[in-house]
Amino acid sequence: MERGKRQVNYVFKKREKKFADFYEDDFTGKSLEGIITSVSSNSEIFVPCFSQCPGGTLETLYGVDQDSAFLDSLSPESMVSMAKTKTGSKRLQQCIAKSRPEEIEKIVSAVAPSMGELMTDLYGNYMCQTLVQSCSSSQRLALLSGMRTTIIKIASNSRGTHALQNLISLSNLAEEENIYQQCFSGRVLELSRDPNASHVIQRLLMTLKNKYFIIKEILGHVKELAMDKLGLCVIKKCVRDPQIFNEILEHCLVLMQDPYGNYAVQSVLETWKEECAFEFISSIQNKTAQLCIQKYASNVMEKAMKIENVRLAIVRELINEGKLDLLLGSQYGCYVMRTAALESDRRAREELAQAISLIAPKLFNAKLQTQWDEIMANLR
Numbered sequence: 001m002e003r004g005k006r007q008v009n010y011v012f013k014k015r016e017k018k019f020a021d022f023y024e025d026d027f028t029g030k031s032l033e034g035i036i037t038s039v040s041s042n043s044e045i046f047v048p049c050f051s052q053c054p055g056g057t058l059e060t061l062y063g064v065d066q067d068s069a070f071l072d073s074l075s076p077e078s079m080v081s082m083a084k085t086k087t088g089s090k091r092l093q094q095c096i097a098k099s100r101p102e103e104i105e106k107i108v109s110a111v112a113p114s115m116g117e118l119m120t121d122l123y124g125n126y127m128c129q130t131l132v133q134s135c136s137s138s139q140r141l142a143l144l145s146g147m148r149t150t151i152i153k154i155a156s157n158s159r160g161t162h163a164l165q166n167l168i169s170l171s172n173l174a175e176e177e178n179i180y181q182q183c184f185s186g187r188v189l190e191l192s193r194d195p196n197a198s199h200v201i202q203r204l205l206m207t208l209k210n211k212y213f214i215i216k217e218i219l220g221h222v223k224e225l226a227m228d229k230l231g232l233c234v235i236k237k238c239v240r241d242p243q244i245f246n247e248i249l250e251h252c253l254v255l256m257q258d259p260y261g262n263y264a265v266q267s268v269l270e271t272w273k274e275e276c277a278f279e280f281i282s283s284i285q286n287k288t289a290q291l292c293i294q295k296y297a298s299n300v301m302e303k304a305m306k307i308e309n310v311r312l313a314i315v316r317e318l319i320n321e322g323k324l325d326l327l328l329g330s331q332y333g334c335y336v337m338r339t340a341a342l343e344s345d346r347r348a349r350e351e352l353a354q355a356i357s358l359i360a361p362k363l364f365n366a367k368l369q370t371q372w373d374e375i376m377a378n379l380r
Contacts, residue, residue, distance in 0.1 A: 054328050067095045067103055076110040080118065083111065089123035093130045098216035105246050107131060108139045116150030120160040128163045137173055144179055151183045152191070161196040165203045180204060188217040189225070198230040202339050205237040215241050222247040226255055249276065252283040256297040266303045269310075276310040289333075291324035298332035300324045305339040315340055315348060325359045333373040341378035353379040 070091075074082065081187035082088030085245065095103050108131070111118060116181055118124035132140060144167065147154060154160035171177065184191070184204065187273060205211050215238055218225060225231030238244050248255065248268050252344030255261030268276055282293055284304075291297040292314075304310045318324055356376070 005272055025301050029289045031117070041091040048187070067098065071095060071103055071106045074110070074111075079107065079125075080114045081108040083118055083124045083127045084121050086123050087114045089127045090182055092127050096127070096130050099134050101136075104131075104134055105137075106141065108135065108142055112142050112146035115147040116154060119147060119150075119154045119163045120157040122159065125159045125163045132163075132167045140167070140170060141173060141175055144176055145169070148179060148183060152187060152197075155191060155197040155200040156194050159195055161199055166202055168200065168203045177208050177210055185213055186217070188214050189221055192218075192225060192231045192234040193223065193228055195230065198234060201234050202237050207243050211238070213292065214238070215244065219243055219247065222264075223251040223255065226251075227249060227261045229260055232260045232263055235264050236267045239264070239271050245272060246279075247274065249279045249283060253287070254302045256284075256375075257294055258292060259296055262296040262300050265300045269300070269303045269307065273307055274309060279305055280304065280310055281313045284314075285317070289321065289326050290319050292318075292327050292336045293330035295332060301336045302339045304312050306337065311340060311343060312348070315323070315344070317350060319351070319355045324355055325362055328356070328359070328363055328368070328372060328375075329365060331368065331371075334368055334375065337375050337379065338371065341375050344379075349379045 003005070019055055081090070083092055092107065096107065111128075111131070117130065119128050128143075132143065132147075135143065151164070154164050168180070176191070184201075188201060191202050200216065205214060205235065208214075216236065218234070222235060224234045226248065235244065235248070239248070245268055248264050251261075252265055255265050271282065288301070292301045301314065304314065320326065324337075339353075341352065356379070360372075
């Protein structure tokens with residue numbers, strides 16, 4: 001083994017010396033052309049590639065830039081066709097990644113009229129997503145204008161939705177917002193329930209400064225959207241709007257008991273907190289016990305327990321109406337009581353503990369014993 005190591009070291013030292021001699025003899029005092037000639041005639045020697053050389057860059061040495069020459073050789077039609085192929089899309093993305101303005105401009109000019117078909121293409125959509133990241137605002141506007149007539153189709157497409165969301169997230173011009181408003185007006189309700197377009201509507205709500213055209217179409221339909229799996233996501237994105245907030249509370253009782261609608265009410269409670277206390281208490285008055293033991297409504301009641309004014313009103317009603325035994329006899333009711341115990345102040349905990357101790361002898365469900373013990377532990 002020792003002999004093998006000596007042989008390897010000898011080979012490396014010999015090559016290092018050969019390279020040093022070559023560099024000293026052949027490179028010193030020579031022009032770039034001379035260096036290249038010397039390197040090509042000594043193919044055994046590895047010479048690292050320098051991005052900058054004395055007397056000019058390698059691009060100057062080799063003449064025309066490869067990417068620019070490649071893009072110049074393509075007609076707009078052939079570039080669009082190329083973007084729809086796996087290797088072609090990758091090649092164009094490589095050109096885009098270098099972010100040279102003249103190259104980006106060539107690509108934008110070529111593909112802008114065909115953005116509608118490229119955004120929904122298996123490979124073209126990846127090129128589009130890369131392109132919009134490197135565009136200037138004016139170039140981005142040109143691309144958006146090119147897809148104006150097909151933007152609804154793009155939004156509803158499983159590939160196009162991702163590329164379009166990417167484009168929307170970069171929007172910052174009033175002209176862009178105007179195009180989105182013109183294209184999506186009258187289609188918001190329909191698209192909010194679409195598996196792909198729903199995400200585009202959500203992105204518009206998160207990005208645009210003037211989103212009232214979306215809110216305007218939603219108003220009067222908040223209940224039905226909140227009870228839809230995809231529509232719910234749209235409602236949650238605009239729950240800060242006072243009109244949306246009021247309409248959710250208007251249908252509070254129905255929404256609380258719905259598998260999806262209950263999340264809309266929870267979102268209102270999380271967002272508005274004390275500001276929505278009076279309206280919420282008014283909506284659930286005299287119905288708190290029934291809501292606390294209902295599968296979906298109990299989630300909302302737990303959330304409500306974290307708002308002081310609402311919690312006090314709920315606990316007071318439960319104690320005054322003697323409904324604590326109903327809650328403690330239900331799995332969902334126990335969850336609500338546990339949250340109440342954790343969130344209450346010392347005085348409220350003492351009041352709750354005293355009320356529960358009076359009904360404790362009537363409780364016999366062994367399956368809930370662990371939850372009762374946890375509630376009492378939190379009340380101490």
